[in-house]
Amino acid sequence: MEEFQEVFEKYAPVVYRFLLSHCQDPELADELTGETFYQAYLHIGSFRGKCRIETWLCQIARNALSKERKRRGRLAELDPEAESPSPDLFSRFADREQALLIHRQLHALPEPYREVFTLRVFGDLSFKDIAGIFEKTESWAKVTYYRAKDKLIKKMEVENGD
Numbered sequence: 237m238e239e240f241q242e243v244f245e246k247y248a249p250v251v252y253r254f255l256l257s258h259c260q261d262p263e264l265a266d267e268l269t270g271e272t273f274y275q276a277y278l279h280i281g282s283f284r285g286k287c288r289i290e291t292w293l294c295q296i297a298r299n300a301l302s303k304e305r306k307r308r309g310r311l312a313e314l315d316p317e318a319e320s321p322s323p324d325l326f327s328r329f330a331d332r333e334q335a336l337l338i339h340r341q342l343h344a345l346p347e348p349y350r351e352v353f354t355l356r357v358f359g360d361l362s363f364k365d366i367a368g369i370f371e372k373t374e375s376w377a378k379v380t381y382y383r384a385k386d387k388l389i390k391k392m393e394v395e396n397g398d
Contacts, residue, residue, distance in 0.1 A: 240280070244273050247290050250361070254294045257359030258301055268304060272297040291368030294361075298369075341391040349384035356381050 251272050255265035275296050276283075283292055342350060348370065355361045355369070367377040 240277055243276075243289060247293055248273065250290050250365070251293050251297050254355065254359045254361060255297050255301060257354050257357075258298075264304070268297060268300045271300045275300065287368045287371075288365070290365055294365070294369050337392070337395060338388075341388055341395065344391065345384055345387055348380055349387060352377060352380045353384035353388065 248269055252265050252269045255268050255272075256262060259265055259268075272293060276293055279296075283289070342353065345353065352366055352370075355366050356363070361369075363374050363377040363381065366381070367374045370377070
């Protein structure tokens with residue numbers, strides 16, 4: 237049990253940042269971080285050691301987030317009166333138009349570019365961690381990130397007319 241506590245203390249921030257980068261909701265990220273470690277504790281026997289522990293934990297976190305999104309989707313279908321979130325998510329930023337443009341262009345990127353860029357920039361994950369999540373090489377993660385960054389810059393230049 238003490239070993240698992242050490243794993244939690246070491247990797248909880250990584251899992252939290254990973255989840256936060258995907259859901260943009262600190263409370264949900266915190267809740268799903270707990271769920272991730274609960275599931276990891278229950279299934280620790282299935283960890284084969286073929287990847288790094290943080291990679292395995294992020295895969296569990298991805299599954300937990302997916303389940304939560306499906307659950308929330310079903311709840312929204314049952315409650316037609318539910319309010320939709322405000323479309324202006326960047327109202328707190330000084331230059332919200334620029335933030336919206338960046339957000340829109342980021343989400344227009346095809347996969348895996350969008351996810352790799354998001355994990356690197358917002359999730360603060362290393363290329364090695366990203367490679368592990370996708371079960372690819374570290375070089376693949378680097379190339380994909382830099383291609384995503386290049387695509388994003390080009391889209392921004394076209395949008396701004398530069």
